[in-house]
Amino acid sequence: MNINMSLKCGECSNQTNCRVGMSNRDVQPLKFSCKKCGTLIGIHVTAKGADTLDNRAIAAFQAGKKPKDVYLNQGVNWTITNASEVGLDGMFDPKLDFVDLHLDFPVVFGSYVPGNTPYMQAVGRSGGRMAAFHRQRLGLINDQYKKYPQVVELISKYTKGFYGPFCDYAKKRFKLQVKSQRMEDINAALYTVVSYYVLPFTLPDDSQALVRKYTGTAVDLMQNKKAAMAAFLQELFDTDFLASLQRDCLKVYKPIFDAELPLRPALFLDVDSTYAAAKTAMRVSSQDFMEYREVYKDMAEVLNRQLVLLAGMGNLIERGDHNAFAVRTSKTGKQLSPASLNEYADVALGNKLHDLDSGWHTIDPLAHDNELRNAIAHNKIDYDDVTQVITYYPKLEGMEREKKREIQLLDYMHRLLALFREVHRLHHLVKCLNYALLIEPGASMVKRP
Ligand SMILES: [Zn+2]
Structure with a gap:
C-alpha cells in the first residue's frame, strides 16, 4: 500500500512529492532532505495492525472506496x-x-x-520468492523490536x-528458566536470547555450522595437541583477554538494534x-x-581483538603453538611476522591479515574495509x-x-552489516573458547590461583 502526499519545506517552501510505501511495522519514522x-523533513507514520494493512486496503479498494477514505479507515496516521x-x-x-520512501527497501533517486x-521495483530486482x-525476515524484526531494550538490559546484567x-x-522477561547459577548455564541462557533476537540480521545457517566447526576444532586440539592447547587456554585465562573480549563482543548488539x-x-x-x-x-x-x-569504528576494534584469537587457533592448527606465526621476512632479511601472539595483538588491524595463514576461517573482505575504517577513525569523512x-x-x-x-x-x-x-x-x-575454560576436558587443563 502506498500513500501519495506533497510536502512544502518549512524553511524554503520548496515542494516535494512523496510516495510513501507502507511497511508492516506499526511505527514508521521516515526522513528525507x-x-x-x-532541511531534514520527517514523516512519522503509525499504522494499527500494520501486518494486515495490504489485505485490508485491497478489500476496501475492491469495495469501491476512494484511496483517501481507505487510508483514513485503516488506522494509518501520520505527522509531518x-x-x-x-x-x-x-x-x-x-x-x-x-x-x-519505504522503510524496507532501497529506493531509487529518480522521477515518479x-x-x-x-x-514493485524491489520485487523486480530480487524476484518474488x-x-x-x-x-x-523484517516481519520477525517487527515482532521483536520492542523487546530490544530488554535484551540489552539482560546483556548488561550479565556483563556487570x-x-x-x-x-x-531472564525468567520474568523471556520466560527462560536458567538451569543453575553455574556459568555454563548462565551463558547458555544469555546466548539463547541473543541468538534469537539477532537472527534476522544474520545469514541463514551461518551460526550452527560455525559453532560445530569451532567446537570440533577446539575439542580436536584439546585431544591431539593437549599441551599446546593448554598453554593457549592458560594465556587467555591469565591475561583475562577472553573475558574482556567477550564483554566487548556483547557490546555490539545494542548499536545494531539501534540501527534497525x-x-x-x-x-x-x-x-x-x-x-x-x-x-x-x-x-x-x-x-x-x-x-x-x-558504531563502525567500535565494531572494527572488536574485530581487531577477535583476530588475535583467530591467529592463535590458526597457529595451533598449522604449527602446534599459538605463538608460532609463519615467518615473514623483508627483502633485507628482517623478520616482519610477530614473535608472539601478544605482539600480534598490537599489530594494526590493516596489517593483521598478513599473518593469518590458516585457511580455517576466512574474513569477509567486505567486513574488513580498512580504508573506510581509517577514514572514520581519523575523522576524514x-x-x-x-x-x-x-x-x-x-x-x-599534505x-x-x-x-x-x-x-x-x-x-x-x-x-556495517557485513562487519557486524x-x-x-x-x-x-x-x-x-570460553566454554573450553568452563567445562571438561578444557577446565582442568588450566591452572587457577
Ligand atoms: Zn527546503
Whole structure:
C-alpha cells in the first residue's frame, strides 16, 4: 500500500512529492532532505495492525472506496515535521521534486513513475520468492523490536556480573528458566536470547555450522595437541583477554538494534543480486549517517581483538603453538611476522591479515574495509544528507585531500552489516573458547590461583 502526499519545506517552501510505501511495522519514522535547502523533513507514520494493512486496503479498494477514505479507515496516521502537507489534486506535478520512501527497501533517486513503487521495483530486482523472504525476515524484526531494550538490559546484567538478577530477569522477561547459577548455564541462557533476537540480521545457517566447526576444532586440539592447547587456554585465562573480549563482543548488539531502521533496506541487498553490478544510487528512508559512524569504528576494534584469537587457533592448527606465526621476512632479511601472539595483538588491524595463514576461517573482505575504517577513525569523512553520499579520504597527504572515495549511505549500512556479521561469527569462537575454560576436558587443563 502506498500513500501519495506533497510536502512544502518549512524553511524554503520548496515542494516535494512523496510516495510513501507502507511497511508492516506499526511505527514508521521516515526522513528525507529537502533538495533545495537540505532541511531534514520527517514523516512519522503509525499504522494499527500494520501486518494486515495490504489485505485490508485491497478489500476496501475492491469495495469501491476512494484511496483517501481507505487510508483514513485503516488506522494509518501520520505527522509531518519541518514541512506542511499541500492538498493533492490528481496526479503529481512532474516539475516538482519527487522522492520514493519505504522503510524496507532501497529506493531509487529518480522521477515518479505511476505503479512502479519501491516494492514493485524491489520485487523486480530480487524476484518474488526472495522479496517474500526479505519481508518474512523484517516481519520477525517487527515482532521483536520492542523487546530490544530488554535484551540489552539482560546483556548488561550479565556483563556487570549480576548473575542472580540476570536469572530473575531472564525468567520474568523471556520466560527462560536458567538451569543453575553455574556459568555454563548462565551463558547458555544469555546466548539463547541473543541468538534469537539477532537472527534476522544474520545469514541463514551461518551460526550452527560455525559453532560445530569451532567446537570440533577446539575439542580436536584439546585431544591431539593437549599441551599446546593448554598453554593457549592458560594465556587467555591469565591475561583475562577472553573475558574482556567477550564483554566487548556483547557490546555490539545494542548499536545494531539501534540501527534497525536503516539496516532494513541494507538487508534487502542480501537478496538483490543486481545491486553490485547496477551501481544505481539508492536511498535509505530513515535516519542519517552521523549516528552510525562511531558504531563502525567500535565494531572494527572488536574485530581487531577477535583476530588475535583467530591467529592463535590458526597457529595451533598449522604449527602446534599459538605463538608460532609463519615467518615473514623483508627483502633485507628482517623478520616482519610477530614473535608472539601478544605482539600480534598490537599489530594494526590493516596489517593483521598478513599473518593469518590458516585457511580455517576466512574474513569477509567486505567486513574488513580498512580504508573506510581509517577514514572514520581519523575523522576524514563527509556526509551530504541530500544525496546520501558519504565521501571519505583514505589517505590525508599534505594539505590536499587526495584520493577521495564515495559511497552511498545504503552501501555504508551494508558494510556495517557485513562487519557486524563477521564480529558475530567470531563471537561464536569467543563463546566456544570460553566454554573450553568452563567445562571438561578444557577446565582442568588450566591452572587457577
Ligand atoms: Zn527546503
